Amino acid sequence: MKRAIPVVVLSIAGLIPVWRYEPSTATSSTSQVAAPAPSTPASGGSSSRVVTGTTVDTEKGPVEVQVTFDGEKITAVRMLQQPNHPQTTAAVPKLVAETLRAQSADIDTVSGATITTEGYKESLQAAIDKNAAAASASPSASASASASVSSKKVVAGTTVDTEKGPVQVEVTFAGERIGSVRMLQQPNHPQTTAAVPKLIAETLQAQSADIDTVSGATITSEGYKESLQAALDAKGA
Incomplete structure (x- = not known):
């Protein structure tokens, strides 16, 4: 009986290394988890692509x-993050309107919001670079962009005489879409100057003249919408 004890002890001791070095099931399972697949744009024959710039x-x-790009054309810009500051809030519509007009990040700095402007332009340029890289990898996207350029049409709206002065817009269409809006005439008034970028940004988002009147610039807003509608009607004629 006493001789059997060392044998049992050695048998148990021999199992210890096996238990100690047994692979962890949890660790193995975790290491094999696949990374999420990259998202792809929805199909439907459109060359529209949404790209996020750097933070x-x-x-x-x-x-x-x-x-948002239509081929290589910038059709919309949305802020995902921005400083919670009144000057930034006032600057963003101007930055977006300038971007849609210039079709690049080569835009003027908004007075009083230099820091936000520089951050905006850097993030915007990163998005433009990403879109260019994606477009170069897709021949069909390049063909679509060429077709979009060939279908560009510029139409001037009627001149609307308001109490503050004449208002007239010029609209550039990319196919059926409003690609950009430029003021040919506008009242020389601070409220008009502040209102115009907001009106243009709203137009590009709504793709129509059915937009809100800018508070403090009602007369200019009404003249703008009338001239804009005339341009839209002329395009469809």
Whole structure:
């Protein structure tokens, strides 16, 4: 009986290394989890692509933009992150309107919002670069962009005489879409100057003249919408 004890002890001791070095099932399972598949644009024959720019950390807070492209054309810009500051809030519509007009990140700095402007332009340029890289990898996208350029049409709206002065817009169409809006005539008034970028941004988002009147610039807004509608009607004629 006493001789049997060492044998049992050795048998148990021999199992210890097996238990100690047994692979962890949890660790193995975790290491084999696949990364999520990258999202792909919805099909439907459209060359529209939504691209997010880099997040730029500024002294005022993070700035990040999301850009919608139709081929290589910028059709919309949305702020995903921006500093919570009145000057930034006032600057963003101007930055978006300038972007849609210039079709690039080469835009003027908004007075009083220099830091936000620089962050905006950096994030915007990153989105433009991403879109260009994606477009170069897709021959069909390049062909669509060429077709879009060939279908461009510029139409001037009627001149609307208001109490503040004449208002006239010029609309550039990319196919059936409103690609950009430019003021040919507008009242020389601070409220008009502040209102115009908002009116243009709203137009590009709504793709029509059915937009809200800008508070404090009712007369200019009404003249703008009338001239805009005339341009839309002339395009369809």
